[in-house]
Amino acid sequence: MNDTRTQDRPDAQDGEAPPGRVSFWTIVLSTLAAAIGVQSRANKERDFSHGRAGPFIVAGVIFTVLFVLVLVVVVRLVLQAAA
Numbered sequence: 001m002n003d004t005r006t007q008d009r010p011d012a013q014d015g016e017a018p019p020g021r022v023s024f025w026t027i028v029l030s031t032l033a034a035a036i037g038v039q040s041r042a043n044k045e046r047d048f049s050h051g052r053a054g055p056f057i058v059a060g061v062i063f064t065v066l067f068v069l070v071l072v073v074v075v076r077l078v079l080q081a082a083a
Helices: 024-036 041-050 053-082
Strands: none
Touching: 024 041, 024 053
């Protein structure tokens, strides 16, 4: 059986994920772009066709938790400054 994920690609660049996988930074950037609503159609199709759902779900949950924590800290700072 020929596994294309383990073959060397002549067009692959350093740090690029193997075929069928999406790199860590691609997941981070896609999550941020999706969160603010500017994800391009090409990137969305790339993520859905080459990436597994698990890493994107984890990244989305982590982003959401961090976002809520930042909001809580900002609100507390504003309330302390107003008092």
